[in-house]
Amino acid sequence: MSAIKFHSKVLHLVFPNVPAEAVPAVLESNEVIVRRRRVENIIRICWGIILLKSAGVVWLVHHYSLPFNPLWVIGPTVAFALLATALYLYWKE
Numbered sequence: 001m002s003a004i005k006f007h008s009k010v011l012h013l014v015f016p017n018v019p020a021e022a023v024p025a026v027l028e029s030n031e032v033i034v035r036r037r038r039v040e041n042i043i044r045i046c047w048g049i050i051l052l053k054s055a056g057v058v059w060l061v062h063h064y065s066l067p068f069n070p071l072w073v074i075g076p077t078v079a080f081a082l083l084a085t086a087l088y089l090y091w092k093e
Contacts, residue, residue: 009089013040043085050081 012035054074061070 013043013085013089016040039088043088047081047085050077053077 016035016037054070054077057073058070060066061068
């Protein structure tokens, strides 16, 4: 999979209303994007929950003066979420 195709898939996941023609050289003329709206909505909801969780962890660590960096909690969460999203976008084809 080329970087341009992957980039276009990320754009379609984040901004679902952007037509393919808005991104130059995204698709070959005979390609069709198969979209599973329910799965993509679940991914968006999960990213929202991750953002809320991250903000909550930062607040809790600073409010209660916990002796560790909040990135120890946020980092793995975001890394695995990125991995899962990337795998979905890669295998969606």
